[in-house]
Amino acid sequence: MSLSLLGEVLRNIVRRPSTLKYPRVRELTVAPGSRGRHYADLAKCTGCTLCAIDCPANAIVMEKLPQPLKHNPRGVFPVVDYGKCVFCYQCVFVCPVKAYVSTEVFEMADYSTSSSRDFSLGTLEPGGSQ
Ligand code: SF4
Numbered sequence: 001m002s003l004s005l006l007g008e009v010l011r012n013i014v015r016r017p018s019t020l021k022y023p024r025v026r027e028l029t030v031a032p033g034s035r036g037r038h039y040a041d042l043a044k045c046t047g048c049t050l051c052a053i054d055c056p057a058n059a060i061v062m063e064k065l066p067q068p069l070k071h072n073p074r075g076v077f078p079v080v081d082y083g084k085c086v087f088c089y090q091c092v093f094v095c096p097v098k099a100y101v102s103t104e105v106f107e108m109a110d111y112s113t114s115s116s117r118d119f120s121l122g123t124l125e126p127g128g129s130q
């Protein structure tokens with residue numbers, strides 16, 4: 001074994017690992033602008049369906065709105081299946097009215113199906129047509 005290789009081995013023995021013991025270690029930081037959970041803001045979404053058509057992973061399904069919205073004549077909104085989504089953010093970029101709310105939240109592992117439905121429905125004003 002050459003001396004430089006031996007030095008590298010010794011350095012790596014004492015060096016702290018670059019990785020974290022996730023999920024035991026939870027103090028995580030992500031790079032600004034990281035692509036995490038995203039959902040449509042229904043106060044902006046017009047139901048045009050462009051995001052669902054353009055999604056390369058077929059992760060978006062259009063569902064019926066629970067209430068009429070003047071700016072959404074077709075009465076549909078996109079629901080992202082996070083289990084299928086590859087977080088390319090094509091839907092975010094293609095939306096003509098910038099309706100997607102993007103976050104850096106990446107911890108979405110769940111035993112139940114995880115989708116954007118409830119996050120989007122949470123953007124509706126209770127009781128009325130917006
Ligand atoms: S981020 Fe990409 S894969 Fe995920 S829903 Fe949007 S377009 Fe589809």
Ligand code: SF4
Nearest residue numbers: 045046048049051095
């Ligand atoms: S592209 Fe934008 S406006 Fe059109 S359905 Fe998707 S979120 Fe709504």
